[in-house]
Amino acid sequence: MNTDLKSKILAQGMNPDTVDQQIQYFKTGFPFLKITAPATPGNGIKVLTETELAHFTQNYSEKASKIDVVKFVPASGAASRMFKDLFTFLEGDGDLSKSAFVQKFISNLPKFAFYTDLDNSLKSKGSSIQTCLEAGHYQKLIQELLSEEGLGYGNLPKGLLRFHAYPGENRTPAHEHLVEGLQYGIGKDNTVRIHFTVSPEHESKFKEEVTKIIPELKSASGVEFEVTYSLQKKSTDTIAVTMENEPFEEEDGSLLFRPAGHGALLENLNDIKADLIFIKNIDNVVPDRLKAPTKSYKMAIAGLLLEVQEKVFDAIRGLDSGIDKDSVGIAIQVYNDALGGKIPTQISSGSLEEVGSFLKEKLNRPIRVCGMVKNTGEPGGGPFWIEEKDGSLSLQILETAQIDLNDPNSKLHFQASTHFNPVDLVCGTKDYQGNSFDLMKFRDMQTGFITEKSKSGRDLKALELPGLWNGAMAGWNTLFVEVPLITFNPVKTVNDLLRDEHQG
Template identity: 50%
Template sequence: MFSEKDKKQIRQRGSELHTVLTQIENFKKGFPYLPIREAASVDKGIIRLTPENLAKRIALYDEKVAGGIKPLKFVPASGAASRMFKALFEGLEAFTTTSEEEVISKNKDVKQYLEGLDKFAFAKDLKAAIEADGAELNATNKVEYLLSDKGLDYGSKPKGLLKFHSYETGARTPFEEHLAEGAKYACDSSETVKIHFTVSPEHQEGFEALLNEVKEKYEEELGVTFDITFSQQKPATDTIAVDLANEPFRNPDGSLLFRPAGHGALIENLNDLNADIIFIKNIDNVVPDRLKQATVDYKKALAGVLLKHQQKLFIYQKELNEKHPVALQSGFLAEVANFLENTLNIKPESNQYYTEKDELYHYLKEKVNRPLRVCGMVRNEGEPGGGPFWAMNQDGTVSLQVVESSQIDPGSVQQQSIAKNATHFNPVDLVCAVKNYKGEKYDLRKYTDPETGFISQKSKDGKELKAQELPGLWNGAMSNWNTLFVEVPVETFNPVKTVNDLLREQHL
């Protein structure tokens, strides 16, 4: 299947032949659906914090930060903004053959954009670009100069560098909003705020330029020091593409085609970071300062929930790792088993692990020695995305998992019924602990479920191909983490999926 030249190309990418062969096998056999048992709900897998508990968890986090723990904020920011403007691109194409009036009457998104144009944070820049070119302020130019390099070039820029929000002192990009937000909960005892952005190679220079432009201003404004780092998705995580016969897809020059493997590949980037607490949040889920407090409170509270349970886990890790099974009392093992089942929600489908003390010891030791994450969950109001479920794991346990709709069998009436009854969805609001009781980092690559990838059909150079994504960052890539779900208010979830989302009240 592979020539020596192919093998050399694979090695040069930092990948390994057996990994590529496994990917080809995945194309042939497909990925299995993830069996879900039921949707997680409040008091059945999802914790709802009372006002009193919210305050306690915030206080615990603040106390631990004052005591020296090091937080970090991780922001996936590599996606291009082109999908935000899908309707505007369609409208721009229609303008070439149809009158502006007709296009506007048929394309409600273009109509909404034009009617609300003065409210956008980029409106002044757009008008200036059109006028500087001596062009008319007509509908066509208001769309074209936004999207193309004739003007703002927003159609090819990343979301993080677009102007989202207006302030009296100027406009802010999502990148800047993450700086302002991070200063409020990801600041250590030395007033240093560490934030790591994953960016695409072609956009890193733009992010760095913006950082250099605004860093000093925000440090002075917020009274902190920013430690901002960037990384790119590693080429070694790209997956091979195949044709419809599952043979390696080749470029015109005969070389193998590799494609980025989705956000699940970012587990490698996350694995390279060193922090006690890592907050994860998408680049486009930001709000202006006037609405940030709910987000700040719940970010700290999620961290407080994590720290509360981590304290118990560390005690169990130390005992199970440092004592011989014979020295451990049955009562202690029963306590750990109860914690796993009733707090961390890891439930064996049978008592197979509990028949012998030695078996129970090894089972418990494996389960407590894993990374820990707390995932915020929002009540389902029709937004797309994955959700919280009780799912069946390959080792015979049932546990809490973030499950994407593509992982649920579309041909199963029972599975689809469970999915439709979900009360909450995943807004990508995570707090992670990636070290054990000794302060040693886990190798996060060991806690993924490689069986939760995804295959899609694409095309290149007019030829059909199949592409493969690695397990998603917050589902398959964290499948074998200890997981807790906490309900967070919907006002903490304000993503921008289309340009007109910026006309919502929470973004103005």
């Protein structure tokens, strides 16, 4: 790295060694992961019986009040992609017949929870939704919804949009997450603890929204709330390069650094000190009438984690006391049966000491239980068995980009996959002595992503860090549990709010 480039990197507050490694990733690319099989029911995905569901739910209910529970909600992204079709319509000639998407949006306006806010905003300017519709002023109406001069939905984060209509109130996803927290997130001190990752420009609006909601929820439930926030750290941004893998320079000569995807939030997660951490995306919420399955399965996967974690801790303590036939035998049973791990032949045929050391290293890791839903064609990562460098097999959530679809075996495994990841996780990030793991040590940096973007009319390549629930958790112990499809209701476009799952 030349001196000029190094000084520019330092001037922008970044680490030259880290940036140099990022540039090397652009040049070499990332290796595909070696899939040995898709995780399916009976082979990596646990399908709970009614008895098990009740057992694990009860286990969590009995323990939740004694532990620190935090709900971690990534909420920093802007909602602009939700309104892509509406923005396109604004740039056109206002002919409604040219867009079936906008036709559907306009004809169903009264069904949106933001209808009253939009109407009031127009009325404050001497208009209304009705007068706009009668005059065919569809662009004016949409402009009022999206622009800063109106409701500003085009630049707000999803967490602050009105998603669900109720008698007397219209809730945002931030509001729904607080309500949901009351259902399964009450931990020690009778407190619901929720952590939102937000962008700097939206932090004050998030705090304003949450501050308005909490007093009523607290009064109705008798439960305390502790809501915290963090920003995606600037230090996690990655350098952008030209199509020739040279650092991309702005017009003023500065280097372009870009946010590195949700994998950058690993540092935020690493700062959370709790016994149990739920992770769920901001837009995956439903009205109260549909919350029961979410509550049931969230409690069940948490109860499963706590039960398995207890077995793991006991096994490690046994190995600590002495590696002998009994302690190793128990550790093997926990690794194989409770975690679904598979010990490589070269290890299992070794000495008792070698097997014990291998097991202690494998067991003493963060643990996560991930809900998986049946694949209905939604885009997203899927659950697979992966062969590790040491020959052991582990469960991982992979994105399509990490799979070599030109390899016949990998393609067959990919096509045989039955489930995908709805971002429904519960995590145990403390070790058997009660110390928090350094989560950065369990990330596989060889699992990043390279994408093509553009800036100021010039093509560029961008680097995303290993995804938060992908390579960022590659070294964790992982369990997959099938959860009902009704627990997964993301909102990718504004018209998704018209689906029955988002209607009151």
